[in-house]
Amino acid sequence: MRTFGQLMAPERAAAVEYALTELLRAILEGGLRFDDARYGNNLQASIDQAFAEAERMQTPWFAGEYIMEAVGDDLKSIALCNAEDTRYVADDDGLIARLRGTVRGGFKVVDA
Numbered sequence: 001m002r003t004f005g006q007l008m009a010p011e012r013a014a015a016v017e018y019a020l021t022e023l024l025r026a027i028l029e030g031g032l033r034f035d036d037a038r039y040g041n042n043l044q045a046s047i048d049q050a051f052a053e054a055e056r057m058q059t060p061w062f063a064g065e066y067i068m069e070a071v072g073d074d075l076k077s078i079a080l081c082n083a084e085d086t087r088y089v090a091d092d093d094g095l096i097a098r099l100r101g102t103v104r105g106g107f108k109v110v111d112a
Helices: 009-028 044-058 060-084
Strands: 087-090 099-103 107-110
Touching: 009 060, 044 060
Parallel strands: none
Antiparallel strands: 087 107, 099 107
């Protein structure tokens, strides 16, 4: 098993991209909402506005792009934290783990 810091630069970039993709997917599927009142920000409100704009433009399939335009920097920061908190299993480690996806570069992501 390797930590984020033990990955090579291209693997770290792939891990962050994977984390961002999973985060955005969870938001788009409605499985993840942020508590603006608790955290004192307007992240969820901005996401909701991006969804509304996609609907208003009659292009709901572009909701992800609207969201990334509105709060992409925030989501990238969250994705980086998620990637840093994850342990990575190399294919040749022979460890048995419940996998939740694959990161490019021969590494698989296991739940942290």
